[in-house]
Amino acid sequence: MERNIFGELDRKAGLGENAAVPAETPVVVSDSVIRKLRLIVGDENVLCEAAQLLVYECDAYTLEKRLPGAVVLPQTTDEVARIVKLCAENNLPVIPRGAGTSLSGTVLAVTGGVMIAVTRMNQIVNVDYPNRRALVEAGVVNAWITNRVKGEGLLYAPDPSSQPACTIGGNVGTNSGGPHTLKYGVTTNHILGFEMVLPDGQIIWLGTEPDGGEPLEGYDLRGAVIGSEGMFGIVTRILLRLVRAPEGYKTMLGVFESVDDASQTVSDIIGAGIVPGALEMMDQLITQAIEEAYHFGFPLDAGALLIVELDGLNAGLTAQAEEVIAICKKNHAREVRTAKSEQERADLWKCRKRAFGAIGRLSPSYLTQDGVVPRSKLPEIMRFIQSVSTKYGLRIPNVFHAGDGNIHPLILFDDREPDQVQKAVQAGEEILGKCVELGGSVTGEHGIGIEKIDFMARQFSAETLDVMMALRRVFDPDARFNPHKMFPGAKRCNEFILKKRAAA
Numbered sequence: 291m292e293r294n295i296f297g298e299l300d301r302k303a304g305l306g307e308n309a310a311v312p313a314e315t316p317v318v319v320s321d322s323v324i325r326k327l328r329l330i331v332g333d334e335n336v337l338c339e340a341a342q343l344l345v346y347e348c349d350a351y352t353l354e355k356r357l358p359g360a361v362v363l364p365q366t367t368d369e370v371a372r373i374v375k376l377c378a379e380n381n382l383p384v385i386p387r388g389a390g391t392s393l394s395g396t397v398l399a400v401t402g403g404v405m406i407a408v409t410r411m412n413q414i415v416n417v418d419y420p421n422r423r424a425l426v427e428a429g430v431v432n433a434w435i436t437n438r439v440k441g442e443g444l445l446y447a448p449d450p451s452s453q454p455a456c457t458i459g460g461n462v463g464t465n466s467g468g469p470h471t472l473k474y475g476v477t478t479n480h481i482l483g484f485e486m487v488l489p490d491g492q493i494i495w496l497g498t499e500p501d502g503g504e505p506l507e508g509y510d511l512r513g514a515v516i517g518s519e520g521m522f523g524i525v526t527r528i529l530l531r532l533v534r535a536p537e538g539y540k541t542m543l544g545v546f547e548s549v550d551d552a553s554q555t556v557s558d559i560i561g562a563g564i565v566p567g568a569l570e571m572m573d574q575l576i577t578q579a580i581e582e583a584y585h586f587g588f589p590l591d592a593g594a595l596l597i598v599e600l601d602g603l604n605a606g607l608t609a610q611a612e613e614v615i616a617i618c619k620k621n622h623a624r625e626v627r628t629a630k631s632e633q634e635r636a637d638l639w640k641c642r643k644r645a646f647g648a649i650g651r652l653s654p655s656y657l658t659q660d661g662v663v664p665r666s667k668l669p670e671i672m673r674f675i676q677s678v679s680t681k682y683g684l685r686i687p688n689v690f691h692a693g694d695g696n697i698h699p700l701i702l703f704d705d706r707e708p709d710q711v712q713k714a715v716q717a718g719e720e721i722l723g724k725c726v727e728l729g730g731s732v733t734g735e736h737g738i739g740i741e742k743i744d745f746m747a748r749q750f751s752a753e754t755l756d757v758m759m760a761l762r763r764v765f766d767p768d769a770r771f772n773p774h775k776m777f778p779g780a781k782r783c784n785e786f787i788l789k790k791r792a793a794a
């Protein structure tokens with residue numbers, strides 16, 4: 291017997307039959323269930339027409355697509371709990387969803403089922419300025435929080451590039467990072483506690499409570515849920531930590547002839563004991579696309595650009611910036627520009643954070659990879675990516691969180707060409723395999739989803755995977771929440787879709 295959660299558990303729960311069903315056959319959400327869903331949330335908050343469901347057929351990982359049986363848009367925790375109970379009674383898969391910006395297929399409705407999108411639960415419930423924390427609903431968009439509190443000199447630190455769209459619930463689902471998490475940490479470091487609806491419909495609170503109550507002694511289940519990709523329950527309200535905005539910034543742009551020189555600079559800056567707020571790299575191809583789209587004034591012939599942002603108390607920032615400039619120069623930087631105004635700094639970040647959006651200038655489709663290598667291995671992985679690009683004849687621009695060793699190769703292809711789709715998938719797999727070989731990881735922040743399930747067994751031992759699955763069973767004994775994600779043996783539809791494309 292195969293040792294995976296979809297073997298042992300599914301037989302008990304009945305989902306095993308679903309698991310044995312070819313991926314082409316989705317679980318049916320009956321008319322009677324649809325009627326009951328409408329009674330809970332109102333007609334306008336239940337979507338089940340094919341045209342309405344199309345919006346929900348995938349996330350930002352667009353290689354695999356599947357329509358859910360219904361999408362429900364609750365507005366309160368009580369509604370979420372009632373929907374979840376109804377799904378439990380009818381043994382239906384549940385897919386929690388935020389804005390659907392995941393890049394690894396974490397919200398794909400592989401078996402159909404009921405998608406619960408929390409985007410209408412979008413209130414910042416309150417901000418506790420003296421204690422620097424905020425209580426928000428799960429559908430609140432990440433950027434809204436800093437926008438709300440910046441006037442008081444505070445900010446919410448995790449800043450994924452998707453922050454104008456992605457939700458805090460989704461950030462909890464994927465333990466999201468961002469450029470400034472080099473210094474400030476990722477989502478888990480900024481979530482004090484949250485309310486969650488368990489797969490049986492119970493409402494619980496994990497971690498610090500909003501009234502100030504500290505968690506009872508025991509396991510850090512808050513930490514276990516963060517990054518569990520919607521497999522443990524639906525998070526509905528979240529208590530966040532706010533941090534004081536830095537007094538000052540020094541934001542620099544290092545212009546290098548080669549990725550190697552820029553990579554060495556990254557290692558040397560950290561080696562010198564400097565921890566910038568952010569340390570981001572862009573290679574030549576992505577720089578050219580960004581420049582064409584946003585006209586910042588980037589040099590088009592540079593081999594690589596480094597954005598180095600120092601932040602903190604004004605006293606000392608200038609001296610530290612001089613040290614950074616010296617390190618850049620030692621590594622043959624052609625020039626180092628410093629943002630002269632807040633506007634210039636904001637424009638630079640706008641370009642960086644909208645980099646993926648500029649890809650449309652280069653290619654009809656792209657696959658974003660997300661791997662991690664030790665910082666010292668950056669030159670090696672970048673050379674490897676170049677060799678993969680040559681091998682498959684696909685262009686691969688790079689824009690990434692260099693300070694964390696978190697790479698984002700963007701594999702360009704044309705999804706109308708089945709051969710190119712196959713090559714893009716293979717190229718991505720080779721790059722991730724190399725990350726593991728170099729002592730890194732197959733994800734830094736985008737999660738496993740369906741995209742990387744096959745890599746889990748390469749990165750973790752069977753025993754470790756068993757423990758992860760056992761933990762999942764504690765929360766979701768029936769394996770109904772966001773099924774067919776993350777664990778080896780989980781079904782994916784990529785292969786049959788690719789086959790269909792090849793046959794078309």
Ligand SMILES: Cc1cc2nc3c(=O)[nH]c(=O)nc-3n(C[C@H](O)[C@H](O)[C@H](O)COP(=O)(O)OP(=O)(O)OC[C@H]3O[C@@H](n4cnc5c(N)ncnc54)[C@H](O)[C@@H]3O)c2cc1C
Binds near residue numbers: 388408456457463518
């Ligand atoms: C242009 C672009 C740039 C990006 N940049 C970054 C980046 O810098 N850093 C980064 O980390 N990611 C980045 N991402 C990926 C993505 O934005 C993040 O993973 C984000 O956290 C997803 O949030 P979402 O609201 O879109 O969640 P979704 O994509 O809807 O869901 C993501 C996961 O969370 C689960 N989930 C959603 N809501 C809940 C809930 N309420 N309770 C429980 N589980 C839930 C889902 O089931 C799924 O597993 C980027 C994506 C794009 C398209």
